[in-house]
Amino acid sequence: MTEAEATAADAPSNFIQDIVRDDLASGRVASLVTRFPPEPNGYLHIGHAKSICLNFGLAKEFGGRCNLRFDDTNPAKEEQEYIDAIMEDVRWLGFDWGEHLYHASDYFAQLYDWAEYLIVEGKAYVEELSADEMRQYRGTLTEPGRNSPHRERPVEENLDLFRQMRAGAFKEGERALRAKIDMASGNINLRDPVLYRIVHAPHPRTRDTWCIYPTYDFAHGQSDAIEGVTHSVCTLEFADHRPLYDWFIENLPVPARPRQFEFSRLNLTHTLLSKRALVQLVEEGHVAGWDDPRMPTICGLRRRGFPAAAIREFCARVGVTKQENVIETALLEFCVRELLNEQAPRRMAVLNPIRLVIENYPEGQSEELEAINNPGDESAGTRRVPFSRELFIERDDFMEDPPKKFFRLAPGREVRLRYAYFVTCNEVVKDETGEVVELRCTYDPETRGGNAPDGRKVKATLHWVSAAHAIPAEIRLYEPLFRDEIPDISEGLGNAINPDSLKTLSNCRLEPALAHALAGTSVQFERLGYFCPDADSSDGNHIFNRVVPLRDSWAKIKARG
RNA sequence: UGGGGCGUAGCCAAGUGGUAAGGCAACGGGUUUUGAUCCCGUGAUUCGCAGGUUCGAUCCCUGCCGCCCCAGCCA
Numbered sequence A: 001m002t003e004a005e006a007t008a009a010d011a012p013s014n015f016i017q018d019i020v021r022d023d024l025a026s027g028r029v030a031s032l033v034t035r036f037p038p039e040p041n042g043y044l045h046i047g048h049a050k051s052i053c054l055n056f057g058l059a060k061e062f063g064g065r066c067n068l069r070f071d072d073t074n075p076a077k078e079e080q081e082y083i084d085a086i087m088e089d090v091r092w093l094g095f096d097w098g099e100h101l102y103h104a105s106d107y108f109a110q111l112y113d114w115a116e117y118l119i120v121e122g123k124a125y126v127e128e129l130s131a132d133e134m135r136q137y138r139g140t141l142t143e144p145g146r147n148s149p150h151r152e153r154p155v156e157e158n159l160d161l162f163r164q165m166r167a168g169a170f171k172e173g174e175r176a177l178r179a180k181i182d183m184a185s186g187n188i189n190l191r192d193p194v195l196y197r198i199v200h201a202p203h204p205r206t207r208d209t210w211c212i213y214p215t216y217d218f219a220h221g222q223s224d225a226i227e228g229v230t231h232s233v234c235t236l237e238f239a240d241h242r243p244l245y246d247w248f249i250e251n252l253p254v255p256a257r258p259r260q261f262e263f264s265r266l267n268l269t270h271t272l273l274s275k276r277a278l279v280q281l282v283e284e285g286h287v288a289g290w291d292d293p294r295m296p297t298i299c300g301l302r303r304r305g306f307p308a309a310a311i312r313e314f315c316a317r318v319g320v321t322k323q324e325n326v327i328e329t330a331l332l333e334f335c336v337r338e339l340l341n342e343q344a345p346r347r348m349a350v351l352n353p354i355r356l357v358i359e360n361y362p363e364g365q366s367e368e369l370e371a372i373n374n375p376g377d378e379s380a381g382t383r384r385v386p387f388s389r390e391l392f393i394e395r396d397d398f399m400e401d402p403p404k405k406f407f408r409l410a411p412g413r414e415v416r417l418r419y420a421y422f423v424t425c426n427e428v429v430k431d432e433t434g435e436v437v438e439l440r441c442t443y444d445p446e447t448r449g450g451n452a453p454d455g456r457k458v459k460a461t462l463h464w465v466s467a468a469h470a471i472p473a474e475i476r477l478y479e480p481l482f483r484d485e486i487p488d489i490s491e492g493l494g495n496a497i498n499p500d501s502l503k504t505l506s507n508c509r510l511e512p513a514l515a516h517a518l519a520g521t522s523v524q525f526e527r528l529g530y531f532c533p534d535a536d537s538s539d540g541n542h543i544f545n546r547v548v549p550l551r552d553s554w555a556k557i558k559a560r561g
Numbered sequence B: 001u002g003g004g005g006c007g008u009a010g011c012c013a014a015g016u017g018g019u020a021a022g023g024c025a026a027c028g029g030g031u032u033u034u035g036a037u038c039c040c041g042u043g044a045u046u047c048g049c050a051g052g053u054u055c056g057a058u059c060c061c062u063g064c065c066g067c068c069c070c071a072g073c074c075a
Helices: A003-010 A017-025 A046-061 A080-093 A103-122 A131-138 A155-167 A215-228 A236-251 A274-284 A298-304 A308-318 A331-343 A512-516 A553-560
Strands: A033-036 A064-068 A101-103 A124-127 A176-179 A194-198 A212-214 A231-235 A259-263 A351-356 A366-372 A382-386 A392-395 A414-417 A421-432 A436-446 A465-466 A471-478 A504-512 A523-525 A527-535 A542-549
Touching: A003 A176, A003 A236, A017 A046, A017 A231, A017 A259, A033 A046, A033 A215, A046 A064, A046 A231, A046 A298, A046 A414, A064 A080, A080 A215, A080 A298, A101 A103, A103 A176, A103 A194, A103 A212, A103 A215, A124 A131, A131 A236, A155 A553, A194 A215, A212 A231, A215 A231, A231 A542, A236 A259, A236 A527, A259 A382, A298 A542, A308 A331, A331 A542, A351 A504, A351 A523, A382 A465, A382 A512, A392 A421, A471 A512, A504 A512
Parallel strands: A033 A064, A064 A101, A231 A259, A351 A436, A471 A542
Antiparallel strands: A124 A176, A176 A194, A194 A212, A351 A392, A366 A382, A392 A465, A414 A421, A421 A436, A471 A504, A523 A527, A527 A542
8 A cells, every 4th residue: 555545545534435334334235336327428537537436436445346337328429439438547547347337228128118117107208399398388497387288198198109209100309208297396307307208319339229218317216226226426416316316216116226425526727627628629629639638538647647546546635525626736736746756767858958068078988877766765776877078958957147046057156967977167158149058067077976075065966968878859748728727718718728738849858768668657857747658659759748747946936036 | 586505724625512633735944966755844713694502602593695506308
């Protein structure tokens, strides 16, 4: 168990854990069964990760199980592509549903029978009002609805009509099956909700077996009951549906009595998590795709280099309540740094190179210096880094006329090159535009490895690469996709988007050990941040994503002035 | 003006009758061959507001205020 997981384990339990514990203790349920029920009409995002961690986490904690169930009741919107992507994402997050992979479509026959049962019981009827007319009859939030003129059809007629629906006798929208509950209910979900609608579209799994499909309300609770789900955990916006969920459970001969519990969904600053907004980002071309590293999708986060364990830790830290919340992205980044600090090997890379020539180091000579792979983990070992007369250092690490608090390299100043030598800047070479293009320095051979035998100290340690040995690379720096904490997209996405969300640096230099960095594995570029090879990389074309920068107190000092 | 949910620090979040945990962020200080990590320290005379009950209220009662969700044959 990592330190991070220990922290999460020590956290006080949330209200759902309390409910489960009580239900198990009282014997109301023998063992826990939860489910994660995505609709395969889009990609999973970090909000789903919270639900996945909750449902699978509960099952693991209490020795129960968690089913993966696709809520595939609307073939007009759903696709196999999404089903496959969702399974990949859930697995990547570290969860296993074992044999328990289900689809609401597995239950279409049973659901159909239950619909007829309701008709026979006089609790459902075939509607032939149009969607528009139904809206008229439904009333408003403050006014009760009126009964449909078809509400009192005889059972036989309803049965006949419903069977005709199933047989394909009608076009979409011409008929619908409705529950007969209460058109005057304050809860609009109880005003004779639609149970079945006609959809003439092939279903990804059942193909053309059906042309009528159950609605979410008619499918979800019954699916839970069929699967023996004991605790059906969903987000707050479904709380209004609970009375309907319970109505079906009470009025149908279902094999079990699942119960629904609601928690508040995750919101994150500087991003949007609604499926609609995410689709729009992709379709309008604001990002390169669902897996663009700026996207809050699971595949985007994965490509960016966020470890699954960091996402799990984040989900554990945000808590589970019924309170509306907007989590600062700083917490997510903290979880990523916490884990990567522990695990990521250290390397040196220069993002914005400036040449540094050591005048008293022999031309043509080079040597290898030993560097520690992870100062917090001795078992990570060491590596050798080539050093020579001409190096590159970070442009930000030199100032010709530095302010008081800047203690990196400057004319006449001595600093340490990490794991190498002390160097002193003697001369600044500029081009015709006045830009600094080269630093002429001398080094002290006695400081090999980074320590002065005479005990003299130096204020800064810089990262560097040997010019002749370095490998060129492109590095992509990411900033939040949206300018504001809570994006205002009322004028469209364009105005809300951060124009600097992606900055591409094409003149970067990496130490040779980075030539074989593994995809999906992050490394720390010392003093800069965590980086991860991008999928766009190819042989000889190294591309890295910045997962998250290191904390930077100099940046704060500089910003204050 | 209907129904449902929620109000504890900048952001999360415990506590639910005995005198406000913890994390993130922020800000100080120490260590440091990463201005990183690590360590130490600093926050609520107060729990949306107003009354009431009580020796005692964030917690119980009453009223008020604020925010979110619901009028798809989407989920």
